[in-house]
Amino acid sequence: MLEQHLVNGVILGAGYALIAVGLTLVYGILEVVNFAHGELYMVGAYAALSLTLAGAPYGWAAPAAVLAVGAVGWVAYRCAIRPTLGRPYEAAILATLAVSIIVQNGARLIWTATPREVPSPLAYQVVEIGTVAVTSQQLLVLGVAVAAFGGLHLLIFHTRMGRAVRACAQSRDGCLMVGVDVRRVAAVTVVIGGALAGLAGVAMAPVYNISPTMGTGAVFKAFAVVIIGGMGNVLGAAAVGLALGLLESLVGGYFTLTARDAVGFLGMIGVLLLRPQGLFARRVRA
Amino acid sequence: MRWLAGLALGAAVAAPFVLSSDYALHLAVMACVYLILASSLNLVMGHGGLLSLAHPAFFGAGAYAAALLAIRGAPFLAGLAAALALAAAAGAAVGLPALRLSRHAFVMVTLSVTLLFQILALNWTTVTRGPMGIPGIPLPALLGVTIATKTQFYYLMLALALACIASVVVVTRSPAGRALMAVRESDVLAAALGINPLRYRLQAFVIAAAWAGAAGAGYAHYISIVDPSVFDFYWMESLLVMVILGGPGSVAGVAAAAVVFTAVPEWLRVSQDLRMVLYGAILLAAILFLPEGLSGWLAARRTARALRAEQARA
Numbered sequence A: 001m002l003e004q005h006l007v008n009g010v011i012l013g014a015g016y017a018l019i020a021v022g023l024t025l026v027y028g029i030l031e032v033v034n035f036a037h038g039e040l041y042m043v044g045a046y047a048a049l050s051l052t053l054a055g056a057p058y059g060w061a062a063p064a065a066v067l068a069v070g071a072v073g074w075v076a077y078r079c080a081i082r083p084t085l086g087r088p089y090e091a092a093i094l095a096t097l098a099v100s101i102i103v104q105n106g107a108r109l110i111w112t113a114t115p116r117e118v119p120s121p122l123a124y125q126v127v128e129i130g131t132v133a134v135t136s137q138q139l140l141v142l143g144v145a146v147a148a149f150g151g152l153h154l155l156i157f158h159t160r161m162g163r164a165v166r167a168c169a170q171s172r173d174g175c176l177m178v179g180v181d182v183r184r185v186a187a188v189t190v191v192i193g194g195a196l197a198g199l200a201g202v203a204m205a206p207v208y209n210i211s212p213t214m215g216t217g218a219v220f221k222a223f224a225v226v227i228i229g230g231m232g233n234v235l236g237a238a239a240v241g242l243a244l245g246l247l248e249s250l251v252g253g254y255f256t257l258t259a260r261d262a263v264g265f266l267g268m269i270g271v272l273l274l275r276p277q278g279l280f281a282r283r284v285r286a
Numbered sequence B: 001m002r003w004l005a006g007l008a009l010g011a012a013v014a015a016p017f018v019l020s021s022d023y024a025l026h027l028a029v030m031a032c033v034y035l036i037l038a039s040s041l042n043l044v045m046g047h048g049g050l051l052s053l054a055h056p057a058f059f060g061a062g063a064y065a066a067a068l069l070a071i072r073g074a075p076f077l078a079g080l081a082a083a084l085a086l087a088a089a090a091g092a093a094v095g096l097p098a099l100r101l102s103r104h105a106f107v108m109v110t111l112s113v114t115l116l117f118q119i120l121a122l123n124w125t126t127v128t129r130g131p132m133g134i135p136g137i138p139l140p141a142l143l144g145v146t147i148a149t150k151t152q153f154y155y156l157m158l159a160l161a162l163a164c165i166a167s168v169v170v171v172t173r174s175p176a177g178r179a180l181m182a183v184r185e186s187d188v189l190a191a192a193l194g195i196n197p198l199r200y201r202l203q204a205f206v207i208a209a210a211w212a213g214a215a216g217a218g219y220a221h222y223i224s225i226v227d228p229s230v231f232d233f234y235w236m237e238s239l240l241v242m243v244i245l246g247g248p249g250s251v252a253g254v255a256a257a258a259v260v261f262t263a264v265p266e267w268l269r270v271s272q273d274l275r276m277v278l279y280g281a282i283l284l285a286a287i288l289f290l291p292e293g294l295s296g297w298l299a300a301r302r303t304a305r306a307l308r309a310e311q312a313r314a
Helices: A001-031 A037-053 A058-084 A091-111 A136-158 A160-170 A171-178 A182-204 A214-229 A234-254 A259-274 B002-018 B021-049 B055-070 B075-096 B103-123 B151-174 B175-186 B186-190 B195-221 B235-248 B251-268 B274-289 B291-312
Strands: A125-128 A132-135
Touching: A001 A037, A001 A136, A001 A160, A001 A182, A001 A214, A001 A234, A037 A058, A037 A091, A037 A182, A037 A214, A037 B175, A037 B291, A058 A091, A058 B002, A091 B274, A125 A136, A125 A259, A132 A136, A132 B075, A136 A160, A136 A182, A160 A171, A160 A182, A160 A259, A171 B021, A171 B175, A171 B274, A182 A214, A214 A234, A214 A259, A214 B103, A214 B151, A234 A259, A234 B291, A259 B075, A259 B103, A259 B151, B002 B021, B002 B075, B002 B151, B002 B175, B002 B251, B021 B055, B021 B151, B021 B175, B055 B103, B055 B151, B055 B235, B075 B103, B075 B195, B151 B195, B151 B251, B175 B186, B175 B195, B186 B195, B235 B251, B235 B291, B251 B274
Parallel strands: none
Antiparallel strands: A125 A132
16 A cells, blocks of 8 residues: 555656746746735646647647646736736735736636546556556656656756756846846746646546636645745755655554545644744756 | 714624524624624734734633533633633743744744644544534533523623723723834834833734634633634635734724624625625735725825815915
8 A cells, every 4th residue: 555655646746847847937036926826727627628629629728728828827927926026915815816817716617616537548557567557648647747847957957048047047137238138038937937837738637527616726726836946046946856755644544544644734734833934955957 | 083983883782683584693702702803913013014814723722621521510700811811821931932923934833833723622532522522512601591592692792892992992092002002113113212112012913812712712602612623824815804904903893894894794694705805905005005995095185185284274
């Protein structure tokens, strides 16, 4: 049983890491907490649902849904983040919170509050490795997360844009001085961060039921992960996300499901009391 | 301004004689609940400059405390006191660690607290009965009078709301209130003057939490059932619209906005989901175009007009 809980935990943690990394990346570069981040995760899941219901096979619906989430992320950037850059910190928070409210309740109007299931052929293929059984869909979540982190690493450390992103994280004023288009970097960061959340939504939708409020639950976990990992620290968020998934799976397996939901929060409180700056000192920057 | 406040008070006292329908009276009671919540949140957000999303947590904690005591036969005032005390204690327990964090992390933690309280209310079934809630909360009795009609409830909640607004005014005009606003402007400068930022922020946070708890107690008795929906983000959204459009830091502006935004959505008669979407759009527009709320906008216009008159004379 232990192996099964560990494997489930790693897969759950990979999803958490995907969501939290996008959130912490945007914070590290713009010093903006995107409160609409969880909704991008939700939109990813629902976009996949709508596309599969329209007849597209999951293999086509999934990448299209991720693109759709990227577009929504860009709209959120234009409406809420770009106009509030340079304003007091709460302006961006409130603006993204407003976007989150609009998107979440808009989704409820479109798709109703009833939980839905996203059909995927992979969800019913069970792979048995020794005593552990996982579905192909769960393996896909893991694969997607690994591929996404690899892609992110390539983008940030091996492209011109990535160099601009790292430069912005170090000093936005310095970037302006040498002619880096900071607004473009900001837009790219928000879209990439959002697409990572959307990717998590698309990949995890067939594993769990989806509902318009799923973004709130996801962002609740992502906040805990980002704070524990040190705000703006991408590696910290990835590591803590994975750890949280493992811990939740073990607690849920051996104690109660309620205790499972409290793990992240208790961890956050503990870290806040002992190390307010997070487990990994605030070393942003991918 | 003073005559305007007097007029508003007169209108508030006379309201039950003018409002004919039960439904209008119900809205008046809810307006009082929102007055308490928005005015106390304004102390934290407007005067303290702290964006706290934990207000529904304290509201709900107060509601559950009052409900649990009342169904066991405790008198109303004891339940009210317990709700105040529990909310204040929760405020201190949340505020002490959270106020030491960066401003961004503070907002995230306060939102998490509200979500956690809802999870707790849903799952701690031995005490809260989970999603079924606690029905059958008895009518409150004060000085031998049972508060049964909507008009009686209205005066009870109005008294609480006036006490809350008065306490916010007293606090903001006290040395502690001045210190709080100094910390809002710059905690570094305030600390250089010997003002401990944490102390004044914590005070404001705990006072606001206590008032939210009191509002919860009154609300619980009024609707006679408490369930986990008292922690819904719906409350927070309405409160944000009220504080931001009213003008953070403006006691009168927020009070006016609380009354207006209790009534307006009812007249719009739209579904709950569409109302939330509209509120979100209003909130977004207010943040982008009216950062200091309507009262701030009016004040800026007054200043501009005075300036023009001055220039015309010169």
